[in-house]
Amino acid sequence: xxxxxxxxxxxxxxxxxxxxxxxxxxxxxxxxxxxxxxxxxxxxxxxxxxxxxxxxxxxxxxxxxxxxxxxxxxxxxxxxxxxxxxxxxxxxxxxxxxxxxxxxxxxxxxxxxxxxxxxxxxxxxxxxxxxxxxxxxxxxxxxxxxxxxxxxxxxxxxxxxxxxxxxxxxxxxxxxxxxxxxxxxxxxxxxxxxxxxxxxxxxxxxxxxxxxxxxxxxxxxxxxxxxxxxxxxxxxxxxxxxxxxxxxxxxxxxxxxxxxxxxxxxxxxxxxxxxxxxxxxxxxxxxxxxxxxxxxxxxxxxxxxxxxxxxxxxxxxxxxxxxxxxxxxxxxxxxxxxxxxxxxxxxxxxxxxxxxxxxxxxxxxxxxxxxxxxxxxxxxxxxxxxxxxxxxxxxxxxxxxxxxxxxxxxxxxxxxxxxxxxxxxxxxxxxxxxxxxxxxxxxxxxxxxxxxxxxxxx
Numbered sequence: 126x127x128x129x130x131x132x133x134x135x136x137x138x139x140x141x142x143x144x145x146x147x148x149x150x151x152x153x154x155x156x157x158x159x160x161x162x163x164x165x166x167x168x169x170x171x172x173x174x175x176x177x178x179x180x181x182x183x184x185x186x187x188x189x190x191x192x193x194x195x196x197x198x199x200x201x202x203x204x205x206x207x208x209x210x211x212x213x214x215x216x217x218x219x220x221x222x223x224x225x226x227x228x229x230x231x232x233x234x235x236x237x238x239x240x241x242x243x244x245x246x247x248x249x250x251x252x253x254x255x256x257x258x259x260x261x262x263x264x265x266x267x268x269x270x271x272x273x274x275x276x277x278x279x280x281x282x283x284x285x286x287x288x289x290x291x292x293x294x295x296x297x298x299x300x301x302x303x304x305x306x307x308x309x310x311x312x313x314x315x316x317x318x319x320x321x322x323x324x325x326x327x328x329x330x331x332x333x334x335x336x337x338x339x340x341x342x343x344x345x346x347x348x349x350x351x352x353x354x355x356x357x358x359x360x361x362x363x364x365x366x367x368x369x370x371x372x373x374x375x376x377x378x379x380x381x382x383x384x385x386x387x388x389x390x391x392x393x394x395x396x397x398x399x400x401x402x403x404x405x406x407x408x409x410x411x412x413x414x415x416x417x418x419x420x421x422x423x424x425x426x427x428x429x430x431x432x433x434x435x436x437x438x439x440x441x442x443x444x445x446x447x448x449x450x451x452x453x454x455x456x457x458x459x460x461x462x463x464x465x466x467x468x469x470x471x472x473x474x475x476x477x478x479x480x481x482x483x484x485x486x487x488x489x490x491x492x493x494x495x496x497x498x499x500x501x502x503x504x505x506x507x508x509x510x511x512x513x514x515x516x517x518x519x520x521x522x523x524x525x526x527x528x529x530x531x532x533x534x535x536x537x538x539x540x541x542x543x544x545x546x547x548x549x550x551x552x553x554x555x556x557x558x559x560x561x562x563x564x565x566x567x568x569x570x571x572x573x574x575x576x577x578x579x580x581x582x583x
Contacts, residue, residue, distance in 0.1 A: 160505060266330065332442070487503065507527065536554070538556065
């Protein structure tokens with residue numbers, strides 16, 4: 126569809142939001158509003174900011190019309206090639222990439238639609254270029270959630286998954302990647318590993334942000350190996366491990382060996398072949414990435430993985446209720462838009478009708494109606510939302526077409542699209558589902574107000 130340059134960009138947006146079904150019934154995850162902008166806007170704007178002219182956006186087939194309409198309203202300059210995938214709910218991220226392999230002609234960048242960050246992608250691309258890497262992954266400090274931050278809905282003691290990320294202190298190589306849940310108490314490190322990387326740090330407070338720069342040969346390998354279904358959970362850890370092995374002798378002696386005749390676990394070396402010119406330049410150069418021994422540059426490794434650590438940058442993946450709510454709470458302070466708006470200045474859409482004089486640190490979208498004698502603080506008001514008089518709302522998200530009637534008190538809540546909060550209702554730390562009607566005079570705290578069937582994922 127578009128001419129390709131040095132890198133192509135792929136945005137993964139087909140996920141159904143299985144960990145936040147309270148919000149994704151009636152709304153696609155990639156279109157959930159963060160700061161009154163669809164979640165999908167953030168990765169696309171991040172790509173546009175560093176000069177990408179086009180991006181492939183992978184979505185579920187059922188989303189196609191809604192996503193197309195949403196993108197048309199975002200005024201982004203980056204062109205999007207929307208690829209609708211059938212049965213997306215049954216596919217992993219690696220499956221999705223494999224399905225579009227014919228559209229990818231060069232090295233490429235993969236980014237998840239739920240990544241909200243201000244990191245400079247150019248720095249990640251430069252690290253990839255510097256070492257002619259196989260994969261370069263963005264690692265960000267795990268977002269800190271303060272003790273006084275309350276996530277709407279029932280109390281949940283479930284802790285977020287912890288990534289174990291090993292990074293060589295000298296070279297920046299990504300040498301270990303796993304989930305902490307894969308180990309009981311101890312992690313065994315082999316002697317060859319320690320000899321090769323005598324100084325490394327095992328991080329448990331970094332987050333694999335699901336942004337990867339990937340060499341084209343890995344896509345070719347992925348197409349031939351359909352047993353990999355996910356990028357983060359399966360393919361990336363496998364590639365990281367393969368850095369420590371060498372090609373079997375038959376690959377060195379006979380580069381024409383048929384892939385079909387080889388073990389699939391060894392077949393990666395049929396794809397991970399260094400270009401002759403790159404190999405010649407590396408051998409002629411005085412550059413070495415380590416100084417602890419007399420080994421060749423990169424220890425002669427053809428497969429090389431690197432981690433770019435975004436210290437001092439914000440970032441999270443809005444893939445749970447907690448992270449989604451945190452993103453909405455912090456987005457005004459985090460995101461510097463083109464107008465350099467200050468967080469304390471209300472951002473009111475031109476077609477919104479505002480009759481209240483008590484609005485503090487809020488965003489109000491198009492065609493919203495805010496009646497007089499209302500108080501709004503630290504709240505995002507979506508398009509076509511109606512807030513009637515004598516109502517107080519704070520620290521909340523009101524999605525498209527929600528209606529809040531008179532004399533309601535809404536504190537730290539997420540109100541789904543099309544819901545109706547009847548007169549005199551008090552809600553604190555609650556989630557109200559898509560088109561749900563909350564009866565007049567109700568009082569709820571830390572509840573999910575929706576039909577039970579809406580929370581079932583099959």
